[in-house]
Amino acid sequence: MGTARVVFDRWEGRYAARLGSVRSSAVRDLFAAASRSDMISFAGGMPAVDEVPAKEVAQAAYDAVMHEGAAALQYGSSEGRPELRAVITELMAESGVRLSADDLVVTAGAQQALDLLAKAFIDPGDVIIAEGPTYVGALQAFSAYEPDIRCIPMDEDGMRMDLLEETLKELGPAGAKFIYTIPNFQNPGGVTLTAERRRRLLELSREYDVPVVEDDPYGRLRFEGGHLKPLKALDDDVIYLGTFSKIFAPGLRLGWMAAPAPIRAKVLLVKQGADLCGSAFAQVTAERYFLGTRWRRVLQGLTRTYAERRAAMLDALDEFFPEEAHWTRPEGGFFVWVELPPFLDTKAMLADAVERGVTYVPGDGFFPDGRGRNCMRLAFCYAEPDAIRVGIERLAEALEDRLELYRAFIAAGAISAEEGAA
Numbered sequence: 218m219g220t221a222r223v224v225f226d227r228w229e230g231r232y233a234a235r236l237g238s239v240r241s242s243a244v245r246d247l248f249a250a251a252s253r254s255d256m257i258s259f260a261g262g263m264p265a266v267d268e269v270p271a272k273e274v275a276q277a278a279y280d281a282v283m284h285e286g287a288a289a290l291q292y293g294s295s296e297g298r299p300e301l302r303a304v305i306t307e308l309m310a311e312s313g314v315r316l317s318a319d320d321l322v323v324t325a326g327a328q329q330a331l332d333l334l335a336k337a338f339i340d341p342g343d344v345i346i347a348e349g350p351t352y353v354g355a356l357q358a359f360s361a362y363e364p365d366i367r368c369i370p371m372d373e374d375g376m377r378m379d380l381l382e383e384t385l386k387e388l389g390p391a392g393a394k395f396i397y398t399i400p401n402f403q404n405p406g407g408v409t410l411t412a413e414r415r416r417r418l419l420e421l422s423r424e425y426d427v428p429v430v431e432d433d434p435y436g437r438l439r440f441e442g443g444h445l446k447p448l449k450a451l452d453d454d455v456i457y458l459g460t461f462s463k464i465f466a467p468g469l470r471l472g473w474m475a476a477p478a479p480i481r482a483k484v485l486l487v488k489q490g491a492d493l494c495g496s497a498f499a500q501v502t503a504e505r506y507f508l509g510t511r512w513r514r515v516l517q518g519l520t521r522t523y524a525e526r527r528a529a530m531l532d533a534l535d536e537f538f539p540e541e542a543h544w545t546r547p548e549g550g551f552f553v554w555v556e557l558p559p560f561l562d563t564k565a566m567l568a569d570a571v572e573r574g575v576t577y578v579p580g581d582g583f584f585p586d587g588r589g590r591n592c593m594r595l596a597f598c599y600a601e602p603d604a605i606r607v608g609i610e611r612l613a614e615a616l617e618d619r620l621e622l623y624r625a626f627i628a629a630g631a632i633s634a635e636e637g638a639a
Contacts (some may be wrong), residue, residue: 230266235341235363257608259595260576262404262551264463269515277505278498285501285527293497295489297323297473301500304507305459305473312436313450314457323495325462327434330484331358333429333491334395334456334474337483339364344393346384349377350554350583350592352404355397361614364394366585373545375400375410378417385425395428395456400448401436402550404584405594409548412445417619419452425525428480429628430456434463435550437516440524441546445594450476456480463502463551464516470497523551527601530595533609539620544595554580554589560620563593569615577607 281289283422296302302318309316324330331354337346341363345357347370359366364503369381376398385392398418400410410418422429449457460472474484506512530553544555557563566581581590597605 234524235361238577247262252612254389255469255574256571257575257600257604257610257611259597259600259605259612260578263599264464264465264467265519265598268466268519268522269466270510273510274502276505277509278502280505280598281498281501284505289498292501295322295485295494297321297495298497298500298504300474301471301504306502308507309449309457309475312379312444312474313446315450316475320481322474322476322481322488322638324468324472324474324488325470325492325495326462326467327432328354328358329470329488329491330337330458330472330474331355331486332361334485335339335359335362335364336491337480339476344391345395345397346381346393346402346427348399348406350405350580350589350594350622351397352399353578353582355432358587360585362634367393368584368586371403371408371602372404373408374519375403375408375414376418378414378421380422381418384419385427392425393427395430396422397430397432399432399434400447401433402438402547402552403446404435404550405552405555405580407443407547407550407552407556409442415445415448417452419448419455419603422452422454428454428456429434430458432458434458434460438523439549440519440520440527440547446578453477464519465503465512469496470604471495471499471503520549522553523549523598524561526597526600526605527553528603529605530609533606534549537613538609539613539617541620542616551596553597555593555595556580557593558620559591560623561591562615564590566615566619566630570612572587573611573615575611575615577612584610 238496301316301323302321305321306316306318326331333360339359339362343364345359345364345366347366349366349370351368367384369376369384371377381396395420398410401411401413418429429448433447436447446478447457449455454477455477458472461469462472474481476484480543527547531546534553542555543560544553547553563577564581567577570576580589580594581587583589583594600608
């Protein structure tokens with residue numbers, strides 16, 4: 218067995234101090250383990266890209282070069298190609314949001330949009346409000362700019378508006394820079410913000426003069442229930458983030474931001490410093506795909522696949538997980554959030570799970586302050602239904618080992634149930 222190599226960093230004293238607050242991605246850190254051939258991964262929210270028709274994508278890429286020529290290989294505008302922005306306005310109109318192409322900025326996935334917003338809005342110590350738990354990529358993007366992130370708890374109806382209002386009152390005139398929310402099939406919680414709470418969120422936004430950032434990567438992936446209008450459809454001042462990653466191809470790294478003109482102008486300033494402009498080739502390829510293929514039929518097929526995999530995971534959880542565990546039942550999206558007894562630490566349990574051939578993301582990665590240690594996020598989007606069943610059974614075995622130890626301590630009188638839950 219070899220020894221770990223210690224690498225001396227001669228530049229340690231020269232890095233920016235803010236890097237000390239930047240978090241590593243809990244999901245990316247698990248990719249190496251997930252690459253094992255025998256591993257069943259519930260860690261990454263990876264779309265089922267094998268169901269996207271390769272021939273049609275290849276044709277779109279071919280057309281990008283043959284019909285657009287040098288324009289597809291040249292620099293472009295910072296806002297993104299007008300033709301792709303026109304495609305996006307049509308997509309948004311289908312969900313109830315009316316925009317013009319001038320309202321949009323094309324980004325390198327919604328993740329870049331999060332970083333650009335953080336760069337444009339956040340000074341060290343500024344308060345940002347988010348759901349608790351929230352998307353680990355947002356925490357990573359925001360943390361580089363040293364904010365004070367306040368997480369508002371959720372229930373089965375999404376972010377609790379009573380607790381949000383309490384927080385806004387406590388902050389007083391200084392307020393928060395913005396409220397970040399994922400209202401549809403939230404990542405990692407899997408819950409959806411109800412229509413009533415959407416209206417209340419926007420009322421509070423106006424009352425306390427705090428902008429809302431709506432991150433909506435999963436809105437088109439609904440398995441059951443009725444469509445809920447995006448926040449952006451209810452209030453033009455909402456900053457909306459969308460992405461092609463979940464409805465087409467994450468590898469193209471294409472997303473967009475729709476925002477009021479003053480905000481969009483600031484975002485474009487920082488975007489020019491980040492990348493000058495996005496990939497014209499990727500943008501033309503996406504244009505050709507959405508204008509020249511039956512992409513809606515492909516998306517319907519993807520949605521059916523995700524629905525089957527969600528059903529497989531929920532059935533397996535019902536069958537194998539102990540009664541002490543509780544989990545969400547998402548109506549769409551990619552994720553189930555599992556809450557375990559407070560005495561369990563899912564990060565400590567992860568090595569045992571990996572040894573058994575299954576991965577997940579421990580819950581503390583979705584909070585800025587270490588909460589969520591007794592929780593885990595399970596992604597049902599990638600593994601096949603049979604593999605999901607096997608993976609949940611393996612995970613339940615790892616979990617049962619710890620629960621048995623706890624139960625033995627209680628039976629022996631070594632601890633009380635109340636102490637174990639503390």
